[in-house]
Each structure stands twice: as structure tokens, then as C-alpha cells.
Amino acid sequence: MAETQQQAASSPSGEPRTPRGRRTRRALLDAAILEFGARGFHATGIAEITRRAGVASGSFYTWFPSKEAIFRAVVADLSARVRDHVAPAVRAAPDGLAAERAALESFLGFVRSNPQLYRIIDEAEFVAPDSYRAHYEGAVARIAERLRAAAARGEVRADVGELEAWALVGMNVFLGLRYGIWGTGESPAEVAAAANRLIVEGLKPRRG
Amino acid sequence: MAETQQQAASSPSGEPRTPRGRRTRRALLDAAILEFGARGFHATGIAEITRRAGVASGSFYTWFPSKEAIFRAVVADLSARVRDHVAPAVRAAPDGLAAERAALESFLGFVRSNPQLYRIIDEAEFVAPDSYRAHYEGAVARIAERLRAAAARGEVRADVGELEAWALVGMNVFLGLRYGIWGTGESPAEVAAAANRLIVEGLKPRRG
Amino acid sequence: MAETQQQAASSPSGEPRTPRGRRTRRALLDAAILEFGARGFHATGIAEITRRAGVASGSFYTWFPSKEAIFRAVVADLSARVRDHVAPAVRAAPDGLAAERAALESFLGFVRSNPQLYRIIDEAEFVAPDSYRAHYEGAVARIAERLRAAAARGEVRADVGELEAWALVGMNVFLGLRYGIWGTGESPAEVAAAANRLIVEGLKPRRG
Amino acid sequence: MAETQQQAASSPSGEPRTPRGRRTRRALLDAAILEFGARGFHATGIAEITRRAGVASGSFYTWFPSKEAIFRAVVADLSARVRDHVAPAVRAAPDGLAAERAALESFLGFVRSNPQLYRIIDEAEFVAPDSYRAHYEGAVARIAERLRAAAARGEVRADVGELEAWALVGMNVFLGLRYGIWGTGESPAEVAAAANRLIVEGLKPRRG
DNA sequence: GATGAATGAGTATTCATTCAT
DNA sequence: AATGAATGAATACTCATTCAT
Incomplete structure (x- = not known):
């Protein structure tokens, strides 16, 4: 919170800096809640989350560094x-x-x-x-x-x-x-x- | 045809019919308790169970039809x-x-x-x-x-x-x-x- | 046909010498025709053949040296x-x-x-x-x-x-x-x- | 939510959406013809097909859902x-x-x-x-x-x-x-x- | 001859993650 | 930021064959 320098230009796996980013991140999180809740951690793939969120699979890693990370979130x-x-x-x-x-x-x-x-x-x-x-x-x-x-x-x-x-x-x-x-x-x-x-x-x- | 048709040969995933079979099945179960307890279901492979039980990997399926089955047991x-x-x-x-x-x-x-x-x-x-x-x-x-x-x-x-x-x-x-x-x-x-x-x-x- | 010396005592994979052997071999062959015909070579296991023939799986190799051999027969x-x-x-x-x-x-x-x-x-x-x-x-x-x-x-x-x-x-x-x-x-x-x-x-x- | 929900991301086992995808799919098909023709369905592994096509084994499933599917193709x-x-x-x-x-x-x-x-x-x-x-x-x-x-x-x-x-x-x-x-x-x-x-x-x- | 258990090499498929556009 | 394709390690399960009794 204090430092602002450490943020990389593309802010991978960080906090969204644009409205579009905010929407994407939130869509992934909401999708993950539904999928993890319905199928469980191991039976849920990144693909299911991105599909439900309506984004490309690669985009996941723009917002979360790993499957475990989104689970923690x-x-x-x-x-x-x-x-x-x-x-x-x-x-x-x-x-x-x-x-x-x-x-x-x-x-x-x-x-x-x-x-x-x-x-x-x-x-x-x-x-x-x-x-x-x-x-x-x-x-x-x-x-x-x-x-x-x-x-x-x-x-x-x-x-x-x-x-x-x-x-x-x-x-x-x-x-x-x-x-x-x-x-x-x-x-x-x-x-x-x-x-x-x-x-x-x-x-x-x-x-x- | 004339003689009494013997018992359906072999007993995959059934009850042991010999002392040796009994020992093997029990060894698998004990090994599974330790492995599942230490690593959890998903992180435990059949290979770990059979290794600890001291039997070949294929022997697992002589006594349990699936990983899930031994977990239930x-x-x-x-x-x-x-x-x-x-x-x-x-x-x-x-x-x-x-x-x-x-x-x-x-x-x-x-x-x-x-x-x-x-x-x-x-x-x-x-x-x-x-x-x-x-x-x-x-x-x-x-x-x-x-x-x-x-x-x-x-x-x-x-x-x-x-x-x-x-x-x-x-x-x-x-x-x-x-x-x-x-x-x-x-x-x-x-x-x-x-x-x-x-x-x-x-x-x-x-x-x- | 000419030689008779080469037959081993247990005649593995050979011609049956006893009525019991004859019955077993024939039962395997009949079972194989049905199974291969119904499921095909690759989808048929030795186990299916022996089960249908009513013999133990190990007995198969007393009469045929391999799966391919019984298929040829x-x-x-x-x-x-x-x-x-x-x-x-x-x-x-x-x-x-x-x-x-x-x-x-x-x-x-x-x-x-x-x-x-x-x-x-x-x-x-x-x-x-x-x-x-x-x-x-x-x-x-x-x-x-x-x-x-x-x-x-x-x-x-x-x-x-x-x-x-x-x-x-x-x-x-x-x-x-x-x-x-x-x-x-x-x-x-x-x-x-x-x-x-x-x-x-x-x-x-x-x-x- | 507001914007038009984009296309369902990724296309496993679907039609290629890029030239690169088109090339890969075709390479797999050609490789499969040669391998199936030379060795037959059962003796041909996915690994042989991908090796000949020059792609990683996992890439196969980007374009075909199963070995049987590519055989049909x-x-x-x-x-x-x-x-x-x-x-x-x-x-x-x-x-x-x-x-x-x-x-x-x-x-x-x-x-x-x-x-x-x-x-x-x-x-x-x-x-x-x-x-x-x-x-x-x-x-x-x-x-x-x-x-x-x-x-x-x-x-x-x-x-x-x-x-x-x-x-x-x-x-x-x-x-x-x-x-x-x-x-x-x-x-x-x-x-x-x-x-x-x-x-x-x-x-x-x-x-x- | 027969039995049932043991063997272990072989393989299709999955999926988190990376990467070139 | 986003896309879609590529990657390759990992693994449950099968099954012909062997073997001790």
C-alpha cells in the first residue's frame, strides 16, 4: 500500500489499474467461486473458470499467478x-x-x-x-x-x-x-x- | 459341460482366496492409510501405495478396482x-x-x-x-x-x-x-x- | 506327425493327451470364437476367454502359447x-x-x-x-x-x-x-x- | 456483463482459428495417415503421430478429442x-x-x-x-x-x-x-x- | 494339469502454465 | 491486456504373460 514503485508496467497478477482489468479480475473470481463450489478444487480447471468468465485461457495469468492463488482469494x-x-x-x-x-x-x-x-x-x-x-x-x-x-x-x-x-x-x-x-x-x-x-x-x- | 462348472476363475477386486492374497490386500490398505494421511488423496499415486506395500503396481488392481475404491475402504x-x-x-x-x-x-x-x-x-x-x-x-x-x-x-x-x-x-x-x-x-x-x-x-x- | 519324441512331459501349448485336457482346450477355443467374434481381437482379454471357458486364467497357457496363437487357431x-x-x-x-x-x-x-x-x-x-x-x-x-x-x-x-x-x-x-x-x-x-x-x-x- | 460476451475462449478439438492452428492440425492428420497406414490403429501411439508431426504430445488434444477421432478423420x-x-x-x-x-x-x-x-x-x-x-x-x-x-x-x-x-x-x-x-x-x-x-x-x- | 495371484511395461489423456502475436 | 495455441510432465489403469503352489 505504501510503495507504489514496485508495480511493473503490465502489473501481472496484481491489482487492476483499468476498468477493463477490474471487470476481468472480478469475472474470474466470481466464476471461480461458482466452479470451485460446484466441482471442487481438483475437478475444476482453469479452462472452466475462464470459459465461465468469458475470457481467453491465457488471460487468467494476467490476474492470478496460479490456480492455488485464486483459490486462496x-x-x-x-x-x-x-x-x-x-x-x-x-x-x-x-x-x-x-x-x-x-x-x-x-x-x-x-x-x-x-x-x-x-x-x-x-x-x-x-x-x-x-x-x-x-x-x-x-x-x-x-x-x-x-x-x-x-x-x-x-x-x-x-x-x-x-x-x-x-x-x-x-x-x-x-x-x-x-x-x-x-x-x-x-x-x-x-x-x-x-x-x-x-x-x-x-x-x-x-x-x- | 457335464461337470459342475467351476468357480469363475480369478477374483480381481474381490475377496482374497489365499493367505498370500489376504496379506497383499492388507498391506495395500495399510500403505494407503499412511499415504493418504500424509499426502492426501490427490497427491498420492497408486505407485506410492504399491511401493510402500512392497508389491508391483499392477497388483493393486487385483484387490481394488480403483484409487477411489481403496480410499473408501x-x-x-x-x-x-x-x-x-x-x-x-x-x-x-x-x-x-x-x-x-x-x-x-x-x-x-x-x-x-x-x-x-x-x-x-x-x-x-x-x-x-x-x-x-x-x-x-x-x-x-x-x-x-x-x-x-x-x-x-x-x-x-x-x-x-x-x-x-x-x-x-x-x-x-x-x-x-x-x-x-x-x-x-x-x-x-x-x-x-x-x-x-x-x-x-x-x-x-x-x-x- | 512323424516325430513323437519332441513332446515334453507336460506338453505345454501342445495337443491334449487326456480327455480333461481335450475338453479344456476345446472350451477355450469355443470361448475364443465367441469373444473374438463379439468384441474383436483387441477388446477381448485372455481373462474373458478363460472366464467364459470356466477355467483359471493361468490355464490358458497350458494350451496356447499366446493370444495371437489362439486367434490363428x-x-x-x-x-x-x-x-x-x-x-x-x-x-x-x-x-x-x-x-x-x-x-x-x-x-x-x-x-x-x-x-x-x-x-x-x-x-x-x-x-x-x-x-x-x-x-x-x-x-x-x-x-x-x-x-x-x-x-x-x-x-x-x-x-x-x-x-x-x-x-x-x-x-x-x-x-x-x-x-x-x-x-x-x-x-x-x-x-x-x-x-x-x-x-x-x-x-x-x-x-x- | 455490459459488453458483448466474447467468443468462448480457446477451441480444444475445434476448428483452427489461426493459420498456425491450421498448419498444426493438418500436420497431425498427415502424420496419422502415415502411421496408421504403416502400423495400424492399435500399434500406433499418439506419441508417434505427434513426433512425426513435430509437435508436443499434448498439442494433439488441441485438435482432436481422441485417437479414435483422428482415425475417423x-x-x-x-x-x-x-x-x-x-x-x-x-x-x-x-x-x-x-x-x-x-x-x-x-x-x-x-x-x-x-x-x-x-x-x-x-x-x-x-x-x-x-x-x-x-x-x-x-x-x-x-x-x-x-x-x-x-x-x-x-x-x-x-x-x-x-x-x-x-x-x-x-x-x-x-x-x-x-x-x-x-x-x-x-x-x-x-x-x-x-x-x-x-x-x-x-x-x-x-x-x- | 489347474489355480489364482503377481508382474511391470505400455499409453491415452489431462491440465497448469508459458508464449508468440 | 487479451488471445489462442503450444507445452510436456504426470498418472490411473490394462493386460499378456509368468510363477509358486
Whole structure:
């Protein structure tokens, strides 16, 4: 961002400097999301991406240095999208426990309308392990931060930490898989309610 | 024509009919677990598997019809191994809640000593989706069954069901990922204790 | 035939010396005719032949030294069969011209009930060119011999020779292909009549 | 999105869009004719074709989707070549009977200088049966058409039809095999004369 | 003689990447 | 920037043949 000198004249694999370049790069990225989501990394060829994007195969390398590079870009794109989709719901929640419930419900909605999410993020475990790890550590960090704040406000136990955050992410991910991808009958609200009851009251039978 | 037509000769991709065949098939399977676990499905060639198994490349197809087929066999093998590893710990637990805690602790131990587990199972999402689904639905079914029994004994809330089972599997899987693969400082017992506290008491602050 | 000493104890790839051996060899040959006829030389594996014959794959080499060898045996078998099928019809004919007509009619009948004939004989052009050549030169030689005899009896022109015999074989082969394999509406008698008219009277318009 | 979506980039296995592409495609086709003619379909590898054409092995698939596809193209190419070679000779003939004689003579010349013809066309019976059939049905159709016209002019019997055309094709093919491939002493003119005498006067002894 | 397993050379095809216009 | 053709390494799978029992 600071340096501007290092950009070569043709800016191969760099940021577009013209409107035409911008359009081409974005078309490739959008095409890649669809293709990777539908067929997976290994079954998708550069040719499929360029065909869908409507550009010549050679043009791909003007904007991305490799297939792996565009995959990373796709993961980052999706990762940011989930985050941004869930954030407002969390902000609107009255307290910490409600926030987690809202986060899950919002996440389930996102998954339903973006079923490629899992195929792409999960495949990153093999194609770009660091992107994969970054995605989930980001999710954990956000939950952990929220829990810390809620603990400070006395809304949750004071000793909850990273471990609990991981557990919650795991719950959410699997409920998302079950609800959003494999498709079960429940509504997002039902799923979120059950999960909420679990994390709020645990499994123990109610006294009294 | 007169005599009983003997068994259809040879058994490509079938069950071994001799001890030698049995040994070869097993050697291939073991080699495949190691290779798929270390390099992943796409980066592993039949040649690597046969080399490690100490047989000629063509011999592979005497016992498995395709690379995908041996991958499925590997998933099934591992899936059964986790199940069998966890089962005794569960049986030894005094009650339903303790059983879940013991299950997680035992699972964490398994993951630590079989770090290929995740690479292989997770990759099945792309290579053999039905095997992947079968693996997790099996895990969920076993937990759900335990919860039902525990509920009947009054050890857990009466309304817990499949949804809770999914949530618990998700928790376990992610804690396994964190503890067993990415390696954190806690002991299995610590992790299990934290998870246990969560599912037993939830996130709510203690009253009084 | 003369020597009997050269036969090894196990007579690999030789003539069977026991009833069991005789049955096995014959079963392989019959299976090969069916498989080569149905799928062609290259698409047929030894495994298909042994499977259909009901023997273990290794047993094949007890009776034939190679795939090519059994193919040659199959060609010779079929070649002899056509010859023996046509011969009686020819013998029964009253004169030379009638003999050729009868030969074609009989040949057409053979082709209809042995549609593998063409697939196998024709493929010999590539797999065993000498067998192929031998087959057709045999057919030509028989016709040429008949024409010579007929000429001597004054039933056909005195100057007919090898060239005419080749032409007749070509006619017969293509009429057999058309009638027997690609299946046309005419009866063998019709086809034979048309061919006969052609070789008896030529194409010239009838005078008067 | 706004601008006209350009042509679907790249054209694997399509028509060349540049002179360079045109040259490469043609070089592959010529190389294939020679290799298939010399070694046959199964014994010829893509590597042989590309080596002779002077291109990288992968380039083959830029222009043909499979080995079978180029074989079909080769058959069609040769088929058209025979047709175009014979046509002028036929047109120059004074009448219908002379035309058939000229056709055979011209065909024999073609076969002599293109001995690959038989290996390739005949192998099509196994590799691409529809191409094989199309080739011979085309030849028959052309002869049948000529006979019809000749009959209309009173130059041949009025009742000649498809059957006669097939018979003539068969004669020509076998005479071509004998003369052009297996090589006999006669000249094309001699062979054509004998065939002509046969189809003009038949086998019958001359009256008088 | 028969069996079933082992062998390993051979090959069509794919595809990320490069390059000349 | 874009195009379309060229590149060539990589690999799953086949199958005739051999061999130990």
C-alpha cells in the first residue's frame, strides 16, 4: 500500500489499474467461486473458470499467478462474507447469550443461501491449510472476544475462554452442515433454540 | 459341460482366496492409510501405495478396482477404528454425562496417535461424499442413542435429541482438531473437563 | 506327425493327451470364437476367454502359447468351417455355372448363421496377415480350380483364370457382407440369382 | 456483463482459428495417415503421430478429442481422396460400360500409390464401424447411380440395381487387394480388361 | 494339469502454465 | 491486456504373460 514503485508496467497478477482489468479480475473470481463450489478444487480447471468468465485461457495469468492463488482469494472472499453477514445480527442482540443464538441463526441462513461455503472452506484444509486455519481461528477469536466481553458484563461464567469458543464453533459448523447442506426439516430458529438451550442450561435435567 | 462348472476363475477386486492374497490386500490398505494421511488423496499415486506395500503396481488392481475404491475402504477402516477405540471408555462410565466426557477424552487420545484421521475423513467430503456422511451420521446416531438411554434414566433432560447429538459431535470434532492436530498445551483431561462443564452447566454464571 | 519324441512331459501349448485336457482346450477355443467374434481381437482379454471357458486364467497357457496363437487357431477353424459348409452344395450342382451360384447361396446362409465370420477373418488382416491371406487365397484357388474344370468341360469361357476367380470372391464377400451382416431384405436366392445373372450374362442389354 | 460476451475462449478439438492452428492440425492428420497406414490403429501411439508431426504430445488434444477421432478423420480424408481420384476418369469415359472399366483402372492406380488405403479402411470395420459402412455405402451409391444412368441410356440391362453395384464394388476391392497390395504381375489395364470382359459378357462361352 | 495371484511395461489423456502475436 | 495455441510432465489403469503352489 505504501510503495507504489514496485508495480511493473503490465502489473501481472496484481491489482487492476483499468476498468477493463477490474471487470476481468472480478469475472474470474466470481466464476471461480461458482466452479470451485460446484466441482471442487481438483475437478475444476482453469479452462472452466475462464470459459465461465468469458475470457481467453491465457488471460487468467494476467490476474492470478496460479490456480492455488485464486483459490486462496476465493476462500478469503467467502470468509469475509460470512463474517460480514453475521456481524449485524450479533450487534443487534440484547446480551451475550442472545448474541450467540443470533450468530448461529444468521449463520444458518447464510449457509442455506451459499451452499458452496462448506465445499470451499473445507477443501482449503488440503489446498491451502493456512487459509483454512485462518478462517476458523478467526471465527474462534471473534466468539472468544464476545465471551470475554459478556463475562465482563456478568452475562456468562467468568471462566469461559478459548476452549469454549472452539466448542461453540464446532457446534455451529456441524449444525450448519446438518441444516444447510444435508437439509433437515427444522427451521433455523428451532435449530438455534436447541443449541441455545444446550449452551445455556447444558444437558442436566431441570431441577424441581 | 457335464461337470459342475467351476468357480469363475480369478477374483480381481474381490475377496482374497489365499493367505498370500489376504496379506497383499492388507498391506495395500495399510500403505494407503499412511499415504493418504500424509499426502492426501490427490497427491498420492497408486505407485506410492504399491511401493510402500512392497508389491508391483499392477497388483493393486487385483484387490481394488480403483484409487477411489481403496480410499473408501480406508475411510471405513478408520471410521470403525475410532468407534471401537471409544466404545470401551463409554461402557466403563458410571452415567450418561460421564460417558460423554469419557468419549471425548478417549477420542482426543485417538486423534493424537492417529493424526491422519482428519486429513482422510475430511477429504472424503470431496472424494467419497457418501462415506463422509456415513461416518458422521454414524457418530451422531451413537451419541443420540446414548442420550436417549440417559434421558430414560433421568440423567439428562428428557427433550434432548438428534440436534443435541449433532452439536456434541461438532464440539468433539473441533476440539479434536484443536487439540489433536493443531496441538495446544492442554491435556485431554482439561479439554474434556471444559467441554463437560459446558454441556453440563452451559454458559450461565453460577447463581449465588 | 512323424516325430513323437519332441513332446515334453507336460506338453505345454501342445495337443491334449487326456480327455480333461481335450475338453479344456476345446472350451477355450469355443470361448475364443465367441469373444473374438463379439468384441474383436483387441477388446477381448485372455481373462474373458478363460472366464467364459470356466477355467483359471493361468490355464490358458497350458494350451496356447499366446493370444495371437489362439486367434490363428480360431481363424483356421472358421476358415475350414466355411469351406466344409459350401463344398456339398457345390458338388451337388449340375454344372460349373450352377456350382458358383450354389456356392454363393450356401455361403450367404453360412454368414447369416455365423455373423462372427467377418469380424474374425477381416481382423486377421491386422493380427495375422498370413492367416488372412491364406484364407482368401484358398477361396480363390478353389474357385479357380472349379473354373478350370468347367472350362475344360466347355461350360465357361476357355480363358477364365485367377483374375476372374478373385473377382468372384470379391463379389461373394461383399454380397455376404451386405446380406449377412448389414442385413438387407432380399433372400439368399434372390441375391444369388442377381449375382448369377451378372456373371453369366454381364451387364449388357439383352439383344432383341 | 455490459459488453458483448466474447467468443468462448480457446477451441480444444475445434476448428483452427489461426493459420498456425491450421498448419498444426493438418500436420497431425498427415502424420496419422502415415502411421496408421504403416502400423495400424492399435500399434500406433499418439506419441508417434505427434513426433512425426513435430509437435508436443499434448498439442494433439488441441485438435482432436481422441485417437479414435483422428482415425475417423483419416478415414474420411482417404475416402474422399479415392472418390476424387476416380471421378475424372469416369467422367471422361464414352459410355457406361467404359466408365466402370475406367473406374477400376483408376482405382487400381490409386491403390498402388496409396497402399495404406486398405489397412486404414479395413481397420475401420473394428475401430469405427460407421465410418467403414459409410465408406462402402458411398462407393456403392456412386456405382448404382452410374448404372441407373447407363440403363436409362440403354447401355446396360434395365434391371441392374443396388445388388449389382455391391457386386462390382466387391470385385474392385478384391482386385485392388490382389493387384495393389499383394502385388501381381499384371498391369492395371490387363486387370481392368479381364474384369470388364467378365461384367460385360459374363462367364459364358462365346457362341459360334 | 489347474489355480489364482503377481508382474511391470505400455499409453491415452489431462491440465497448469508459458508464449508468440 | 487479451488471445489462442503450444507445452510436456504426470498418472490411473490394462493386460499378456509368468510363477509358486
